[in-house]
Amino acid sequence: MESKDLLKLNIQTALKKLGIDLDVSAISVDDSKNPEHGDFASNIALKLARNAGKTPLDFAKELNEALDKSEIERVEIAGPGFINFFMKKDSLTSVVGKIIDEKDNYGRGEKKNLKVNVEFVSANPTGDLHVGHARGAAIGDSISRIMEFDGYDVTREYYINDAGNQIDHLGESIRERIKEALGLPFALPDDGYHGVDVINIANQIKDELGDKLPAFLDDPDSFEFFKTRGMELELEKIRKDLKEYRITFDIYSSERKIRSGNAVEKEIDYLSKYIYKDEGALVLKTTEFLDDKDRVIVKSNGEYTYFMPDIVYHVNKLSRGYDKLIDVLGADHHGYINRMKSALMMHGYSSDVLDIELIQMVRMMKDGAEFKLSKRTGNGYTLRELCEDVGVDAARYFFVMRAATGHLDFDLDLAVKQSSDNPVYYAQYAHARLCSILNSASDIKVDKACSHAGEASEFALIKELAKFPDVIKVASKERAPYKITNYIHDVAEKVHGFYTECRVIDRDNKEVTASRLAICLASKIVLKNALSLLGVSAPEHM
RNA sequence: GCGCUUGUAGCUCAGCUGGACAGAGCAUCUCCCUCCUAAGGAGAGGGUCGGACGUUCGAAUCGUCUCAAGCGCGCCA
Numbered sequence: 001m002e003s004k005d006l007l008k009l010n011i012q013t014a015l016k017k018l019g020i021d022l023d024v025s026a027i028s029v030d031d032s033k034n035p036e037h038g039d040f041a042s043n044i045a046l047k048l049a050r051n052a053g054k055t056p057l058d059f060a061k062e063l064n065e066a067l068d069k070s071e072i073e074r075v076e077i078a079g080p081g082f083i084n085f086f087m088k089k090d091s092l093t094s095v096v097g098k099i100i101d102e103k104d105n106y107g108r109g110e111k112k113n114l115k116v117n118v119e120f121v122s123a124n125p126t127g128d129l130h131v132g133h134a135r136g137a138a139i140g141d142s143i144s145r146i147m148e149f150d151g152y153d154v155t156r157e158y159y160i161n162d163a164g165n166q167i168d169h170l171g172e173s174i175r176e177r178i179k180e181a182l183g184l185p186f187a188l189p190d191d192g193y194h195g196v197d198v199i200n201i202a203n204q205i206k207d208e209l210g211d212k213l214p215a216f217l218d219d220p221d222s223f224e225f226f227k228t229r230g231m232e233l234e235l236e237k238i239r240k241d242l243k244e245y246r247i248t249f250d251i252y253s254s255e256r257k258i259r260s261g262n263a264v265e266k267e268i269d270y271l272s273k274y275i276y277k278d279e280g281a282l283v284l285k286t287t288e289f290l291d292d293k294d295r296v297i298v299k300s301n302g303e304y305t306y307f308m309p310d311i312v313y314h315v316n317k318l319s320r321g322y323d324k325l326i327d328v329l330g331a332d333h334h335g336y337i338n339r340m341k342s343a344l345m346m347h348g349y350s351s352d353v354l355d356i357e358l359i360q361m362v363r364m365m366k367d368g369a370e371f372k373l374s375k376r377t378g379n380g381y382t383l384r385e386l387c388e389d390v391g392v393d394a395a396r397y398f399f400v401m402r403a404a405t406g407h408l409d410f411d412l413d414l415a416v417k418q419s420s421d422n423p424v425y426y427a428q429y430a431h432a433r434l435c436s437i438l439n440s441a442s443d444i445k446v447d448k449a450c451s452h453a454g455e456a457s458e459f460a461l462i463k464e465l466a467k468f469p470d471v472i473k474v475a476s477k478e479r480a481p482y483k484i485t486n487y488i489h490d491v492a493e494k495v496h497g498f499y500t501e502c503r504v505i506d507r508d509n510k511e512v513t514a515s516r517l518a519i520c521l522a523s524k525i526v527l528k529n530a531l532s533l534l535g536v537s538a539p540e541h542m
Numbered sequence: 543g544c545g546c547u548u549g550u551a552g553c554u555c556a557g558c559u560g561g562a563c564a565g566a567g568c569a570u571c572u573c574c575c576u577c578c579u580a581a582g583g584a585g586a587g588g589g590u591c592g593g594a595c596g597u598u599c600g601a602a603u604c605g606u607c608u609c610a611a612g613c614g615c616g617c618c619a
Contacts, residue, residue, distance in 0.1 A: 034562080043561055046599085056599090079562045080599070124619090164619070281617050292545070292615085299617040306619045334546050335614050360547075361612085402555065405547065407612075409554065414568085419581055421568065429581050437578045486556065489566075500574090500583040520578095542581065 002466050003091045004029055006071060007040055014066035020048065029085075031463065035456070038076060038084035039092065039463065045081040056081025092459060095466040097448035099522040107468040107529055109151035109476065116152045117317050118144045120328035121242070121249075122159040125234035126170045128197050129241050130380035132330075135408065136359045137383070138399035138535070140328040141247045142481035143357070145533045150476035155322070156249045159313060162231055163255040164306070169193060170234070171227030175217070177202030178226075182214050201233045241384050245392055246535040258313050264304060267312045268297070274346050289342035290351060311343045314354065318344070324353060326479065331358040331405075357479055359404045366412045390415040393536045397424040400481040400534055423489060427527065428539055430492035433499055434524040435540040438517065441505045446521055447514035457501040458519060461494040465526050472533075481534060488530045495523050 008027045015022055032041045045060035052059055060077045067075065071091040076084045099106045120140025123133050141156070148154045161167075173192035177199050180186040188194060205226065209216055216222050235252075242248070268275065274285045280300030284307075287294050297308040317325055329336070333356070341351045364371040364381060372381060386395050394415040401423065402408050414422055453459065467487070475483040504516040528538040 030561095033565085037562075041562085046561070050599090082562060084562095161619080166619080279617080283617090296617045301617075303617085305617065310619095331547070332613060337546090358547080406555080407548080411554080411568095417581095422581085423567075425581055426567090429579080433579060433582080440578050482556085486566085493566090496582055497584095499578085500580095503577070505578050542579075 002095060002469065003071065003087055004031070004040055004466070004470075006091075007042075007085060007087075010068050010071070011042065011044060011063070013068065014063055015044075015048075017066040018052075018062060020052070022048075031467065032084065037078065037082070038086040039459075040085045040087070042083045042085070043081075045077075045083055049081065089453065089459075092462055092466075093450040093453050096450040096462060096518050096522045099465060099525050100446070100448050100518065103525055104529060106525060107472045108149055109469075109472060112151040112153075114152050114323045115155070115321055116147055116324045116326060117155045117157055117320075117322040118147070118326045118328065119157045119159055119317075121238075121247075122161070123238065124161050124164075124166050125231045125238060126166050126193055127195055127234065129238055129383040131362060131364055131383060131386055131410075132380070134245075134383045134386060134395065135362045135399040135404075136328050136330065137242065137245060137247055138396045139357070139359055139404050139481055142396075142400050142484070142534050143326065143328070143479045145535065146472065146476050146481060146484065147479075149529075149533055150472055152476075155251060156247075157251045157253060157317070158249045160231075160235065160252060160254050163259055163309065167227050167231060170198070170230050171223055173198050174202045174205060174226045174230045175223065178206045178213070179217070181206055184214060184217075197234075197237075198230075201230055204233060205229055241382075241387075244387055245383060246396070253313065253316075255309060255313065258316050259309055263312050263316070264309055267315065268308075271311075271343075271346055284343065286339050286342035289345045290338035291342045292338070295339055307339065307343075310340070314340060314344060315347060318347070318349065318353065324355065326355045326357060328357045328359060331360045334358055355479065357404055360407045362399070362408045362410055364410050364412055371412060393428070394422070394424045396535050397427075397485060401485045403480065403482050423485070424536065425542075427488045427492040427531065428537070429542055430495040430499075431524060431527045431531070431538045432540060432542040434495065434520045434527070437504050437520050438524065439540075441513065441517055444505075444510065444513055444517060446517040447511070448518050450515050450518045452512045452515035453519070455498075455502050457494070457498040458516070461491075461498045461519060461523060464491050464494045465522055468526050468530070471530075475533075484530055484533050488527065488534075491523065491527055491530065495527070498523075 005024075008024050008029050011027050011029070012022060012024050015027075027042070027044055028047075029040050029042045032038050045056045045063060049056040049059040054062075057077060057080075060081050060083050064075050064077065064083065071088055073086045073088045075086070078084055102108075118140055121129070121133055121137045123129055129137070144154045144156050169189060169192045172189045173194070176186040176188050176192070181203060192198075206213060208229075219225075268282070271284060274288060275282050275297070276285065277283070278296075281296050282298035283294045284297045285294050295307055296305050297311075298304055314325065337356045340356075341354055344354055345351055364386075390398075390412060398410050398415055399408070415424070416422075418425055450462070453462065471483060471487045475481060498519065502516055504513060504520060506513050524538075531538045
């Protein structure tokens with residue numbers, strides 16, 4: 001157990017001696033920001049003094065006397081009643097050996113036996129993924145990785161809206177492009193897809209059909225074929241782009257399949273007591289739960305609104321046994337949250353069975369101005385181009401670097417810079433430096449007890465490493481990958497400070513060398529673990 | 543009009559289940575490589591935490607009001 005947690009238990013026991021029973025979770029112990037305030041600080045006396053009928057200072061003094069001092073060097077009571085703890089060195093350095101022993105598993109949360117489904121990207125297979133998808137993709141995948149590491153059983157799912165009329169437009173566009181290629185008269189639909197990628201796909205399908213053309217165009221099944229084949233090819237491209245981006249999905253769900261077998265009708269039946277008719281349309285009484293307005297589910301012309309099959313889809317996901325659904329959506333969907341939650345509540349689920357993570361817009365910035373367009377196609381800047389331009393590491397790191405709820409300016413110039421200005425390089429460089437030291441001293445056995453730590457920069461780094469498990473818990477709970485990038489920065493900063501202050505390899509002083517090598521190894525492990533949660537590589541050389 | 547999100551240093555953002563002088567990066571200025579990667583480090587300047595009032599021993603953090611920006615409020619998806 002980490003020294004901070006031990007300290008909490010220590011305080012808990014001391015409080016008991018004073019006749020106060022408190023859960024450990026109610027005892028706050030913080031890492032001191034200022035070294036003068038010791039290693040850890042607690043405001044517990046300020047919180048409890050009033051109820052105990054004492055002044056915070058007196059309360060702190062009494063508490064201090066009840067503490068077990070075996071791990072504590074000394075205690076200072078400061079300010080209005082803060083208790084500052086100066087820990088014994090061994091108590092702080094023990095985490096180094098722990099990290100080295102646990103390696104890739106350092107920071108991993110306990111197995112929770114909870115199944116979580118994270119749905120993200122879910123772009124219609126009608127064209128290339130563009131940068132608008134890229135942030136949601138990076139955040140969705142990082143949330144998945146973080147929660148997996150925290151001990152959840154995570155499924156990554158992609159929902160294909162293949163039943164709507166966008167797919168019809170795709171089919172039409174392909175058919176007309178094939179006609180064009182065959183020299184026949186053609187007419188692109190106004191709401192069709194006009195990009196070069198559709199032309200490429202049309203050409204590919206044309207080649208596949210070969211001699212069957214142009215006769216096949218008159219076949220009544222041809223349109224259905226263009227639709228499904230076009231979609232398959234689009235999806236193939238998307239999968240490939242995502243794989244390059246280090247994202248793979250466990251499940252691709254098709255709207256058509258979800259809808260099959262009267263699933264929608266059955267759902268309407270199930271919800272019947274919350275449904276009423278209004279001017280020929282069926283309306284769901286979502287206001288009975290969280291919504292501020294009832295929602296149409298079947299239009300007066302008999303068609304479903306988008307919402308209806310989506311309810312079926314979410315119910316379907318839950319029927320597969322997930323304890324929690326997470327949807328990663330664009331921020332413009334915020335009106336959708338309470339409506340979907342309400343529908344699920346009609347099924348008896350709690351409102352928090354579904355979490356919707358809203359992702360704010362990204363502005364790509366280049367030379368101080370917004371950069372929107374692909375240089376190749378004249379359409380939107382694609383994910384593939386972005387990866388080619390700045391690399392997957394920088395792309396993924398930048399996209400998760402800020403809280404999802406806030407707008408993000410993606411500085412393309414900074415992302416390609418090979419210098420410390422670039423936060424990705426700053427972190428990766430720290431890792432590479434550590435590897436370089438470890439390689440140069442591979443013949444020296446590391447001292448896992450880290451028994452010769454003495455410099456301030458060594459302790460600053462060790463304390464930072466000890467925070468990792470807590471950072472994971474918070475990032476997982478808040479679904480906040482940016483907490484990991486912040487942490488990575490802090491670790492990298494301390495690594496660089498340590499590197500500068502402490503010469504590691506000293507052939508004349510094997511003890512100190514072995515102790516410092518342990519710090520290097522532990523730091524390397526933590527950096528690598530943290531980077532991997534974001535899908536960012538930890539290079540050995542740069 | 544209603545709802546959601548945002549407003550913190552010149553710029554981009556942390557900090558927000560209330561706590562000790564408000565932090566980081568970039569940009570600006572000073573220093574530091576005979577030595578494991580200077581893709582680094584040390585230091586300086588720079589802030590009425592949008593505004594007002596309230597709760598509290600204590601508010602960037604909580605509450606109310608207000609100003610500003612973005613986005614939603616379809617029988618669109």
